[in-house]
Amino acid sequence: MALNQNLPHDRSVDNSIAVMREGYHFIQNRLDKYKTEVFEARILGEQAICMSGEEAARLFYDTNKFRRNGAVPKRVQKSTFGVDAVHTMDDEAHTHRKLLFTTLLAPERQKEIAGMIMEELLASIDNWQEKEKIILFEEVKVIYCRAVCRWAGVPLKKEEERERAEDFSAMVDAFGAIGPRHWKGRRARNRGNEWIKQVIEDVRNGKMDAKQGTALYEMAHYKELDGRQLNSLMAAIELINVLRPVTVISIFATFAALAIHDHPHVREKLKERDPEYLECFEQEVRRFYPFAPFLGARVKADFKWKDFYFKKNMLVILDVYGTNHDERIWDKPEVFNPDRFRDWDGNLFTFIPQGGGDPKKTHRCPGEGVVGEVIKSTVDFLVNKIDFDVPKQNLEFSYVRMPTLPESGFIMENIRRK
Numbered sequence: 001m002a003l004n005q006n007l008p009h010d011r012s013v014d015n016s017i018a019v020m021r022e023g024y025h026f027i028q029n030r031l032d033k034y035k036t037e038v039f040e041a042r043i044l045g046e047q048a049i050c051m052s053g054e055e056a057a058r059l060f061y062d063t064n065k066f067r068r069n070g071a072v073p074k075r076v077q078k079s080t081f082g083v084d085a086v087h088t089m090d091d092e093a094h095t096h097r098k099l100l101f102t103t104l105l106a107p108e109r110q111k112e113i114a115g116m117i118m119e120e121l122l123a124s125i126d127n128w129q130e131k132e133k134i135i136l137f138e139e140v141k142v143i144y145c146r147a148v149c150r151w152a153g154v155p156l157k158k159e160e161e162r163e164r165a166e167d168f169s170a171m172v173d174a175f176g177a178i179g180p181r182h183w184k185g186r187r188a189r190n191r192g193n194e195w196i197k198q199v200i201e202d203v204r205n206g207k208m209d210a211k212q213g214t215a216l217y218e219m220a221h222y223k224e225l226d227g228r229q230l231n232s233l234m235a236a237i238e239l240i241n242v243l244r245p246v247t248v249i250s251i252f253a254t255f256a257a258l259a260i261h262d263h264p265h266v267r268e269k270l271k272e273r274d275p276e277y278l279e280c281f282e283q284e285v286r287r288f289y290p291f292a293p294f295l296g297a298r299v300k301a302d303f304k305w306k307d308f309y310f311k312k313n314m315l316v317i318l319d320v321y322g323t324n325h326d327e328r329i330w331d332k333p334e335v336f337n338p339d340r341f342r343d344w345d346g347n348l349f350t351f352i353p354q355g356g357g358d359p360k361k362t363h364r365c366p367g368e369g370v371v372g373e374v375i376k377s378t379v380d381f382l383v384n385k386i387d388f389d390v391p392k393q394n395l396e397f398s399y400v401r402m403p404t405l406p407e408s409g410f411i412m413e414n415i416r417r418k
């Protein structure tokens, strides 16, 4: 009997083009078409199982069944994550490396980053008041980059801030791209690696001071399970895995500004500065707006789940965006409603904008707390520290381009300190 007779097979020769054409909706479109929660398709020249929803996420994060080594395409490693980074590790080696991130990004450290960002935002008001208009996305990416470098102990000269922030953004902008956008990300990656590798080497040979506890110090001195230091390029890649994603919280910040603009009643509630509501708001921003589309893993050994056969080494793709918009989990998922999080039960497999499961044990993003704190600070700043006008502009965003952003980057005019 053929394996997976019950599983819908998308008949296209290869779906890679469809992924580029349909973007965030690629998996959901087919799940709707075949009325299933799992289907098979050919992607990037190989047969893959695509799935969505809470149960699928629970399965995907079973580390006994799936591995990550060999699941992230090399082109994404060479631009976005860095080659052989924590994202591609498995088992004890992964857990050990992951502890470095979860320790560095513990709750009190998350608040430090957000606090530095608030300082930088407040310090920019004078300059913004003198300008006719600013593009929020362009401003916050530089501010976040400056703040995270300061937090991490990485020296950054004023004149290089924009270039470094652009490079971190370009690395992420490349993940769903082919052609020039991908190559821009590759060049940014190479420049970033060279820069931070030199910083790591300077710390190791005593040319540069690094304070114990900073991300720079901890990455430079981190030892693998076998007791050996990371080579300087690997240490640089992992340090960039903190600097880069903090810089690109600028994408969520821009969506947060859009949400406030589109929902005046939400803006009024945010003015009350109720911490619980602010938290619900930042979670809804991360659930509602598209960022990470899907994730891949490979089957460790043959197994059967429900009626489906998962063959060793097969690529399995989890729909991240689709799970955050799954009608079986979320009531009216296409409505932006922060209040839904007031009674969310904290289930680690339903709200997965940055992956699922326990971040200490799985590949779930260790930066989720940072993202939450940074969005909250930025929103508090936008609502309670300044007034501004929002001129007519194109605030539409594409569901095909990955990653996506409101077209105008959110233009603000006539900024005044409150």
Ligand code: HEM
Residues within 6 Å of the ligand: 086, 087, 088, 098, 101, 105, 241, 242, 243, 245, 246, 248, 249, 250, 252, 291, 292, 295, 353, 354, 355, 356, 362, 363, 364, 365, 366, 367, 368, 370, 371
């Ligand atoms: C800007 C918004 C962010 C988004 C949308 C995001 C999303 C994600 C996603 C989807 C994963 C993969 C989960 C998986 O493979 O199962 C991930 C992993 C990771 N993220 Fe984030 N992240 C963000 C911010 C951050 C921040 C601020 C940091 C650090 C300060 C960070 C550090 C990492 C690291 C180190 C991993 C690899 C974890 C592992 O493989 O165990 N991310 N992130």
